[in-house]
Amino acid sequence: MNYLIASYAVVLGSILLYKAYVAREKATLKRSLAGFKTASPQESKAG
Amino acid sequence: MNSSTTTHWIDRNAAKLGTPSLLLALLLTAVWAVSVVTAPVDSAQGLIQKTLYVHVPCAFAAYMGFVITGLCGIMYLWKEETAYDRLAYAAAEVGILFCSLVLITGPIWARGTWGKWWSWDARLAVTVLLWFLYLAYLLLRSFSEGSPRTARFAAIYGVVGVPVIILNYFAIDLAGGRAMHPDNLEQGSLGAGMGMPFLLGVLAILAIFFHLLFTRTEVETLRAEELRTHLLSDSH
Numbered sequence: 001m002n003y004l005i006a007s008y009a010v011v012l013g014s015i016l017l018y019k020a021y022v023a024r025e026k027a028t029l030k031r032s033l034a035g036f037k038t039a040s041p042q043e044s045k046a047g
Numbered sequence: 048m049n050s051s052t053t054t055h056w057i058d059r060n061a062a063k064l065g066t067p068s069l070l071l072a073l074l075l076t077a078v079w080a081v082s083v084v085t086a087p088v089d090s091a092q093g094l095i096q097k098t099l100y101v102h103v104p105c106a107f108a109a110y111m112g113f114v115i116t117g118l119c120g121i122m123y124l125w126k127e128e129t130a131y132d133r134l135a136y137a138a139a140e141v142g143i144l145f146c147s148l149v150l151i152t153g154p155i156w157a158r159g160t161w162g163k164w165w166s167w168d169a170r171l172a173v174t175v176l177l178w179f180l181y182l183a184y185l186l187l188r189s190f191s192e193g194s195p196r197t198a199r200f201a202a203i204y205g206v207v208g209v210p211v212i213i214l215n216y217f218a219i220d221l222a223g224g225r226a227m228h229p230d231n232l233e234q235g236s237l238g239a240g241m242g243m244p245f246l247l248g249v250l251a252i253l254a255i256f257f258h259l260l261f262t263r264t265e266v267e268t269l270r271a272e273e274l275r276t277h278l279l280s281d282s283h
Contacts, residue, residue, distance in 0.1 A: 003159040007098045007152045011105065014151075015255060018144050022262050029269035036276055 055130035061264035068258035075251035082244040089238060095159035100244045102152040104252035105145045106174075110212050111256060112142020113181055117209040120202035132198040133267035134260075135205055139184050141259045145252075146178045169218040170228040177215050180208050193274075 089096035119135035
């Protein structure tokens with residue numbers, strides 16, 4: 001029984017961890033792109 | 048050569064299918080969980096046999112990831128569209144995740160039935176080889192700069208890996224009775240009442256696989272867009 005629970009726990013845990021990692025990467029990149037797009041018009045005005 | 052990061056059908060659909068695939072994965076996982084709990088207990092192995100419903104579907108998801116990597120490699124070499132390269136990379140990473148889960152759940156199941164964690168039989172050895180092969184693919188991608196030359200080399204590497212997937216599937220037949228691993232399922236390894244939880248397991252894990260693939264591909268698309276934006280700003 002313990003081995004069975006361990007199998008399913010490892011699969012579920014790994015998938016959730018990977019999902020969290022990908023979601024964090026996506027959020028970071030979206031923030032970076034949004035920040036760049038906000039900064040660009042100001043830079044062009046200053047330039 | 049199409050270097051667009053926003054208009055390719057792969058980029059458009061990866062962004063669009065993220066949420067629907069998540070909902071489908073959650074629904075299928077809930078139904079699968081109920082069917083695993085209510086599935087009959089195997090008379091020979093006992094409860095540990097229920098590892099089958101997660102171990103084999105994870106193997107199918109790993110195969111799916113590596114096959115997509117190979118197919119996208121062929122498409123990249125043919126069309127030279129970077130979206131295929133991004134999808135190939137994402138599929139290899141998600142494939143490695145599921146191949147790792149196969150290599151973790153397998154020994155846990157083996158410990159419960161054979162009494163030992165590992166045995167160097169044909170299927171296990173080829174699975175380790177497959178894992179190392181695509182891990183090397185990911186290392187190649189992470190240590191290189193993402194140039195077209197790297198993408199071409201990675202595409203060829205991804206295609207060359209596909210025969211190992213076929214070898215992995217037929218490893219037990221090729222071992223000719225010397226394998227400890229059970230036979231492939233079409234040869235009648237499943238008992239009565241075990242077909243439905245197994246099928247639901249395959250569908251749920253594949254739904255999870257595709258959800259992760261879509262979101263991971265979206266990350267690659269955003270990364271390419273970010274790189275393009277920086278290059279454009281540097282050139283001004």
